[in-house]
Structures are given as C-alpha cells and as structure tokens.
Amino acid sequence: MLCTHEKPTSFPLSLAAGFDSVANQASFGGVGKCEDAYLAQHSNIKHARHFGRAPALAGATAARLVERVGEPKLRTGLICNGGPWNLHASWSFLSRARDAGPAYLNPIHFAPTLVSATATAVAAAVGAHAFSYVVGCDYFAFFDVLGRATQALRHGYAERVFALAVSASDSSIEAAVTRAGLLMPIDVGLGFSVGGLGTGDLSLLEVVTEESSIANYSLTSRYDALIDGSRLTFPCKTPISGTEALGATAAVLILSAAEYHSRHRESSEGPEFIVTLRNSKRFAAAILRINLS
Amino acid sequence: VNAVSLEIAEVAAVGSLGANWPTIWQALLRGELASSAAVNNGYPLTPGVPVSAVVGLDRHIGEDEYGPAFRLGRDVLHKFAPASDTKIRYFGATNHSESDILLHLSQEMPETRSLWRALVIDPLTEHLFPGPSAWTFSACTGGLHALFAGALDLADGKCTDAIVIGVDALSAIGIAGFWRVGATTRGVCRPLQADRDGILIGEGAAGVHLRAVSNDSKEGVRLLGMGMSCDAFHPTDPDDTGAWLEQAIRDAVQRAGCELHTIAGIVSHGTGTAKNDQVETEVYRRLWQREGIPVTSIKSAMGHTMSAAGLFNVLVATEACRSGQMPPVSRESANAMHGIDLIQGEPRPIPKGAALLAVAMGFGGNNCACVVGGAN
Numbered sequence: 001m002l003c004t005h006e007k008p009t010s011f012p013l014s015l016a017a018g019f020d021s022v023a024n025q026a027s028f029g030g031v032g033k034c035e036d037a038y039l040a041q042h043s044n045i046k047h048a049r050h051f052g053r054a055p056a057l058a059g060a061t062a063a064r065l066v067e068r069v070g071e072p073k074l075r076t077g078l079i080c081n082g083g084p085w086n087l088h089a090s091w092s093f094l095s096r097a098r099d100a101g102p103a104y105l106n107p108i109h110f111a112p113t114l115v116s117a118t119a120t121a122v123a124a125a126v127g128a129h130a131f132s133y134v135v136g137c138d139y140f141a142f143f144d145v146l147g148r149a150t151q152a153l154r155h156g157y158a159e160r161v162f163a164l165a166v167s168a169s170d171s172s173i174e175a176a177v178t179r180a181g182l183l184m185p186i187d188v189g190l191g192f193s194v195g196g197l198g199t200g201d202l203s204l205l206e207v208v209t210e211e212s213s214i215a216n217y218s219l220t221s222r223y224d225a226l227i228d229g230s231r232l233t234f235p236c237k238t239p240i241s242g243t244e245a246l247g248a249t250a251a252v253l254i255l256s257a258a259e260y261h262s263r264h265r266e267s268s269e270g271p272e273f274i275v276t277l278r279n280s281k282r283f284a285a286a287i288l289r290i291n292l293s
Numbered sequence: 294v295n296a297v298s299l300e301i302a303e304v305a306a307v308g309s310l311g312a313n314w315p316t317i318w319q320a321l322l323r324g325e326l327a328s329s330a331a332v333n334n335g336y337p338l339t340p341g342v343p344v345s346a347v348v349g350l351d352r353h354i355g356e357d358e359y360g361p362a363f364r365l366g367r368d369v370l371h372k373f374a375p376a377s378d379t380k381i382r383y384f385g386a387t388n389h390s391e392s393d394i395l396l397h398l399s400q401e402m403p404e405t406r407s408l409w410r411a412l413v414i415d416p417l418t419e420h421l422f423p424g425p426s427a428w429t430f431s432a433c434t435g436g437l438h439a440l441f442a443g444a445l446d447l448a449d450g451k452c453t454d455a456i457v458i459g460v461d462a463l464s465a466i467g468i469a470g471f472w473r474v475g476a477t478t479r480g481v482c483r484p485l486q487a488d489r490d491g492i493l494i495g496e497g498a499a500g501v502h503l504r505a506v507s508n509d510s511k512e513g514v515r516l517l518g519m520g521m522s523c524d525a526f527h528p529t530d531p532d533d534t535g536a537w538l539e540q541a542i543r544d545a546v547q548r549a550g551c552e553l554h555t556i557a558g559i560v561s562h563g564t565g566t567a568k569n570d571q572v573e574t575e576v577y578r579r580l581w582q583r584e585g586i587p588v589t590s591i592k593s594a595m596g597h598t599m600s601a602a603g604l605f606n607v608l609v610a611t612e613a614c615r616s617g618q619m620p621p622v623s624r625e626s627a628n629a630m631h632g633i634d635l636i637q638g639e640p641r642p643i644p645k646g647a648a649l650l651a652v653a654m655g656f657g658g659n660n661c662a663c664v665v666g667g668a669n
Contacts, residue, residue, distance in 0.1 A: 046528070077523075082430055084413045094395050094466055102339050102469040110470035111528035111656050114388055116430040120657020123525045129537060132523045132657065133431035133438050137418055144427055151445045157521060173413065180410035209425060209451075246413075282425070 011150055012200025016068040018061030018189020028255050031239040034187040045121040050109050052088035053168040055118040057189040061164055062122045065191030074196055077130035077158035078123045079145045081165055081247030082137035086115040088172040130158035139227050140277060141247030143284035147207040149194040160196035165251030183230055183244035190251045202258055205287040214285050220272045223257035227279040236260035250277055254286060262290050299444055299516040302504040304608045305372035307365055308497030309345040309595045318612050322640050324624030326594045328493055331468050339468050342477050345495035345596025346463060358407050358416035360391040361462035365498040366421045373502050375454050382452040383422035384443040386435030386600040389464040390417045396465050432655035435459060437603035437663060440501060441519050447505045459601035460498035468494055474529060476566050484563035484590035485570050485635050487628045492564045495596020499604035510668060514611050517648060517664040518549025524658025530568050531654060535576040541660040542580065549664035553580055557647035558619050560606040562654045563590025564597055569654060578632045589636040590622050603653030603661055610649040610665040617645040
C-alpha cells in the first residue's frame with residue numbers, strides 16, 4: 001500500500017445539541033437531564049425502547065444534527081464514543097434468558113446487547129453508508145472519535161462524519177455505578193458534523209495524543225483538563241464539573257472551552273485554541289478554531 | 294510526501310484448533326473442525342447448541358475482573374515481539390467482552406465492588422494493552438475496523454508499529470442470542486453451501502503486527518488496500534442487494550492498485566447462515582462472473598470468532614500468500630452454492646505472493662474488505 005503522510009488539514013465542525021438542557025451552567029444544550037418522554041418521541045431509531053437511554057439519545061442527537069446540516073447526500077460515516085450503553089439491553093436479555101429460558105427471548109433484543117448497536121442503529125436512521133462504529137470507552141474516547149473522523153476524511157473514506165458524544169444513565173447503569181461506588185453519568189447528547197460543506201461553527205485543525213505534537217502551537221490559548229481518578233479539573237466553567245460524563249467528557253470540555261474562548265476572544269491570542277486532557281496514563285488534545293462570532 | 298508500505302510483520306492467534314497460529318493453520322489445511330455442545334463448556338442455558346471452544350480456556354471470572362476474553366487477548370499479545378526501539382500503538386476489538394460478569398453477578402456471591410465497576414468500565418479495554426491503545430466496536434467487523442485504524446495511524450506517521458487484536462470468548466448472551474435469532478447450526482456448519490443451516494459459534498483471538506516499511510523493500514506480505522461501507526439497513530440482516538459490500542470490495546481492490554482479475558482468491562466472511570452467504574456469493578458472482586474465483590471460509594472449522602473473525606481471515610490470506618495454498622472449507626466434498634468456486638476437500642494451490650481478498654461483515658450492516666499480497 002502506498003501511503004502518503006498528508007499535511008493536516010482543518011475540517012469544519014457544525015454542532016447540534018441532542019436536547020434542550022436546562023439549568024446546566026452552560027449556554028449550550030445537550031448536557032444535563034433529558035426527559036424520557038422527549039427521548040421516546042425523538043430517538044428516531046427503530047425499536048428504540050429495546051436499547052438503553054444512551055443509544056436513544058444518540059438517535060435524537062443525530063436527528064438534530066441532520067436538521068442542522070442537511071440530509072446526508074454526502075458519503076457520510078458515523079462514529080460514537082463507547083461506554084456501558086449496552087448494559088441495560090444485556091442485563092435484560094440475560095435475566096430473561098435465565099429466568100424464563102432462552103426460548104422466551106425476543107430476537108429483536110439481541111442486537112442491542114452490542115455496544116456497536118449505538119452507532120449502527122443511528123446510521124440506519126440517517127443513512128450513513130460510509131461506516132458506522134463505536135470508538136473508545138474511557139474519558140478520552142471523544143478525542144479518539146474526532147481523530148478517527150479526521151483520518152477517515154483525509155484518506156477519502158467519507159466526505160463527512162457525524163461524530164456523536166453520548167452519555168446517559170438508566171436503571172441498569174444506575175445499579176452498577178451505585179454498587180461500584182462511581183458517580184452517576186449525566187445525560188449528554190452532542191453532535192458534531194466533521195467535514196462536509198460550509199465553514200462550520202468551529203474548525204478542527206488536529207487531534208493529537210502526544211504533548212510534543214502541540215509544540216507548534218505555543219502561542220495558542222490552552223484549556224488543560226486533568227482527571228485524577230474521576231475528579232475533573234478544568235480552567236473554565238463546564239456543566240460536567242462534579243459529575244460524570246464518561247466517554248462524552250472530551251466533547252463537553254471542547255464546547256465549554258469554545259464558549260469561553262468565544263466570549264473572551266478580544267483578550268485571547270486569537271480564534272485558535274487547544275483543549276487538552278490528561279490523566280496518569282494518557283494525554284490527548286484537539287486544536288480548534290472559532291469560526292462564528 | 295512519504296511513501297511507505299504496510300508489512301504484515303507477525304501474526305498470532307489462539308482458537309479452537311490450536312493454541313498458536315502455526316497449529317491452527319495446519320489444522321485448517323487438513324480440513325479439521327472443532328465442535329462440541331455449549332453445555333460441555335459451561336453454558337447450560339442453551340445446552341445443545343454446538344460451539345467451537347478453546348480447549349482448556351479458564352472461564353473463571355476473577356476478582357481482578359479478568360475473564361476468558363482477557364486471557365485470550367493476553368495470550369495472543371504475548372506472542373508478539375516487536376523491536377524495543379519502535380513506536381507502538383495497540384488496537385483492539387471485541388463484541389461482548391467479559392459480559393459473563395453479568396451471569397457471575399446473578400449467580401454467585403459475594404459481590405465485589407470491582408465486578409460492578411467492570412460493568413461500567415470494561416476491564417478488557419482498560420487493562421489488556423501496555424501502551425497507547427484504541428478500541429473499536431463494530432460487531433463482527435470490529436477486528437478489521439481496528440486493523441484499518443492501525444494502518445491509517447501508520448500511514449499518518451503516528452506510529453512505526455501497530456499491534457491489532459480482535460478477541461471474543463464464548464458468552465451466555467452470544468450463544469443464547471444467536472440461537473434465538475435462529476442463526477445457529479443444528480449440526481455441522483456449512484458455509485457457502487446449498488444445505489447450510491447456520492453458524493457455529495466460536496471464540497478466539499487473532500492478532501496482526503503491522504509495520505511501516507520502505508516501499509523499496511520487496512520481502513514479506515503487505516496489507517495492500519482496505520475498503521469499508523455500511524448497509525445502514527437492518528440490525529442483524531445484510532442488505533439483500535449486496536451493493537454496499539460490493540462497494541467496499543471494489544474500494545479495497547482499487548486502493549490496493551489491483552484489478553479484480555488479479556485477485557487470486559477470497560477468504561470470505563462465509564458464516565453458514567442463509568442470508569449472509571446468499572448476499573456474499575451474489576456479490577462474488579457479480580464481480581467475478583467471467584473468470585470465477587476460488588472462495589473459502591474457515592467458519593466451518595473453527596466457528597465464527599465474532600470480532601476476531603475478520604482478523605482470522607487476514608491471517609489466512611497472509612499465510613496463503615506466503616505458502617501458495619488456500620485451505621478448504623471442509624475435508625469432505627461440499628454442496629457448494631451455485632456459481633462459486635468453493636475450495637473443498639484439499640487445499641487449493643495459488644501463486645505465492647498473489648493478492649487475496651479478506652472480507653468481514655457485521656451486525657448493523659458494516660462491511661470491511663482488505664487486500665493482502667506479496668511485496669512485489
């Protein structure tokens with residue numbers, strides 16, 4: 001295979017919130033508490049009630065993203081961050097198999113036991129034919145999502161990628177996190193259309209996983225996040241302070257930083273900014289630019 | 294611009310036919326198969342369902358959160374020996390990971406906080422790899438999507454070496470689910486055959502060590518091209534037309550710099566289910582209608598290894614390219630589906646170094662194809 005190390009190019013990012021969140025300490029929606037009635041009405045995926053809340057939220061978010069950027073006439077791929085989003089379906093499926101017997105399982109309930117069903121169910125709803133998969137499941141997952149999205153665009157596997165950041169709790173996740181002594185995940189449904197037409201709300205210049213890779217951006221404003229255990233430190237206000245957003249964390253940090261950077265543009269170094277995330281094992285960063293005032 | 298090639302430097306595997314890849318390969322050439330009842334492997338919920346199990350695999354879920362999937366992945370990971378001065382990234386794929394933790398929690402006491410935590414934070418993805426890693430979840434195309442991620446990171450210069458592992462152990466959810474959707478065989482799995490009746494559920498781990506090498510190098514086997522698509526059609530069934538699978542195959546062949554007629558054989562997804570094999574063979578007939586093409590599947594022998602299945606196909610294509618022989622679908626003669634050149638009985642000789650196609654398809658309609666061939 002002849003491979004070319006291509007010069008990084010920036011990609012337009014158009015944003016959509018999956019629901020209108022209220023009292024979430026941020027001006028953008030898609031973070032906080034999403035009503036179940038809203039999800040039932042707007043998830044837009046077949047057999048939504050057999051999935052957990054996060055796949056339904058992914059569906060609602062993709063629907064809003066399509067409203068924002070138009071039907072996917074372009075060759076579109078779809079990537080979601082991972083997490084325990086299949087736990088509810090898996091737990092129900094296995095409990096039914098054990099208590100009533102496998103003959104009493106509903107076959108429709110099987111596919112949602114795969115975490116990948118979060119992406120493929122949404123891909124079917126929006127007609128994403130380039131690819132659809134789930135990437136990562138730790139706090140860095142959404143950086144991985146954006147990295148894979150730009151890679152697919154650069155190498156011509158898609159003309160546009162819908163990158164979805166989702167997090168949600170349901171009765172199964174609630175039971176598990178309670179017994180594990182973890183924080184309860186809040187609802188996050190944020191959609192990023194990467195690439196495609198138009199200038200986008202933001203531009204994504206690069207996603208990197210090594211700190212040395214951002215040395216060229218020494219004059220650019222940085223928003224450095226640190227995760228110690230599950231405790232998040234971030235220099236600007238974010239609606240996930242003191243809460244848990246699992247694999248959607250990076251998406252919320254990016255929007256929190258974008259909101260702050262946009263508001264303080266006159267005193268900052270320019271429209272470009274960097275969001276970094278670090279814990280004891282990993283580092284990742286996204287270099288972005290504000291396009292709208 | 295820096296032109297490089299991607300060498301398949303090492304391969305490794307654990308499966309029902311053996312504890313290492315050379316053993317599995319020889320068993321595949323001999324047309325051996327491994328099948329036993331689910332109940333004999335600790336799955337009494339669906340006692341009679343045939344499975345292809347790894348002999349001697351410890352299925353215990355430990356308090357360290359490790360279970361059979363982790364052990365399979367670790368066994369394969371330890372078989373790789375990349376040079377110490379390399380910049381390695383790890384790529385993983387799994388379908389149901391350690392989902393039997395749910396079974397454990399419902400049956401056994403005492404519960405531990407770590408096991409509950411493992412339901413929220415997957416222990417396989419958290420602990421398997423010793424360095425920078427990325428996990429991809431796309432059902433039975435997961436291994437190939439992970440391979441693509443590794444290949445593209447190499448192409449972008451983000452690493453010098455990529456180790457890609459797909460891993461799935463038998464799971465109560467997987468066995469019950471495939472059985473309930475009517476996809477499991479009642480006896481012997483017969484991929485791409487007229488009398489096929491379903492899959493043989495398998496388990497295993499397959500790994501590939503990809504390395505960026507100079508384009509001038511003429512040694513070894515290369516990953517030449519990759520294509521992917523999504524039917525975006527149905528949660529479990531493939532799109533009847535096969536149009537998106539065809540597009541993924543055409544893309545892979547084109548990116549490999551090959552023509553369809555230069556592909557020497559196909560290691561198919563070939564599950565043995567009515568719908569998958571119908572769509573797949575229809576696409577092969579369409580694409581190679583004039584000249585025909587030898588097709589095989591390893592799922593009759595070692596079962597459907599889920600997220601590892603695509604990588605197992607790449608391993609077979611790699612070994613076939615090196616050795617000049619493709620394994621048969623079965624030792625006995627088979628009732629092949631109409632219009633395909635199914636390899637049966639004996640291995641099929643092919644030119645050494647020839648380009649071969651490896652295919653994977655998954656729930657949700659994902660399709661992946663890659664072309665493997667000699668450096669020349």
